[in-house]
Amino acid sequence: MTGGQxxxxxxxxxxxxxxxxxxxxxxxxLQNIFDECFLNALCGSFYREALDRSFSLLxxxxxxALPYVSVKYRFDASYxxxxxxFCADVLGFEKGKKxxxxxSGNTIYISADMKGFLFSVSNLLANAVKYSAGEDIxxxxxxxxxNALLCISDSGEFSYDAFQSAVIKTxxxxxxxxxxxxxxxxxxxxxxxxxxxxxxxxxxxKNSLPAVLPLGIEELLYDRLSVIxxxxxxx
Numbered sequence: 001m002t003g004g005q006x007x008x009x010x011x012x013x014x015x016x017x018x019x020x021x022x023x024x025x026x027x028x029x030l031q032n033i034f035d036e037c038f039l040n041a042l043c044g045s046f047y048r049e050a051l052d053r054s055f056s057l058l059x060x061x062x063x064x065a066l067p068y069v070s071v072k073y074r075f076d077a078s079y080x081x082x083x084x085x086f087c088a089d090v091l092g093f094e095k096g097k098k099x100x101x102x103x104s105g106n107t108i109y110i111s112a113d114m115k116g117f118l119f120s121v122s123n124l125l126a127n128a129v130k131y132s133a134g135e136d137i138x139x140x141x142x143x144x145x146x147n148a149l150l151c152i153s154d155s156g157e158f159s160y161d162a163f164q165s166a167v168i169k170t171x172x173x174x175x176x177x178x179x180x181x182x183x184x185x186x187x188x189x190x191x192x193x194x195x196x197x198x199x200x201x202x203x204x205x206k207n208s209l210p211a212v213l214p215l216g217i218e219e220l221l222y223d224r225l226s227v228i229x230x231x232x233x234x235x
Contacts, residue, residue, distance in 0.1 A: 001033075007050070009029060009033060010057070013030060013057060017057060023061055026057070026061055030061075034224070037051045037054065055230060059231065062175070063123075063172060063174065064175075071111050072209065073211065073212045076211070077108045077148050078105075078107060078108045079213075079214055080117065080214035080215075081101065081103075081121060081139065082101050082103070084118060084121050085099045085100075085101040085139050086099075088125040091228065091229075091233075092125075092137075092232075095130075097132060098136050099129075099137050101141075102141075103141045103142065108141060108143045109205040109207075109211065110204060112202060113179075113183070114215075115227065116183075118220075118227045119231065120175060120179045121176075122230070122232070123173065124152050125137070125231070127173065128154045128156070131156040131196070132154035132155055132196075133155050137152065137153070145204075148202045149201055150202075151199050151200075153195065153197040155194060155195055156196055180200055180201075183202060184202070184203050185201050185202035187199070187200055187201075
């Protein structure tokens, strides 16, 4: 594909999305652009800018496609969040951010759509990196015996206008809030005096459910279209 063809195809895909086009067709079109741009990413700024625009659209597509899946397994949220924090720390390095993960070290099993959970937490981390004015972003995960409690705190106050724009249907926080609530949990955020804290509560899984392993660091970082890249790239 030439540069002109890539630009025209991106414009068409954006238009299809705005008009409520078929999500699978939009994803397939984006995949073709990703393939071309990754091959030519070192050939100039055009391809890198096209990648950013493609990731922006992919994130909007994923944000609008809230999965309603009957989950019949459980996974360790501590393992999943620790892996996401490591990846976010790598991707946030250029912005001068440090992601610090703190937990008890115990397994904390939850039952939720795994991709939705990984994408929602990735969205929260990406917003923290984007809006934080300080260097450190603290992520804590613990259990109160009934629920998994996730907290993300940083030193960048999240303005009301920014929050409103982020909770629209295709916004990152809008997806995360809908996902956590549809999974039987709750979401809260407080921003004042230059500090922002996001808190998430999700019910613990029943022990009778079979356990599966979440995506690992290698799978998240080596797949350029994984949830972590989709959340972080193209901002």
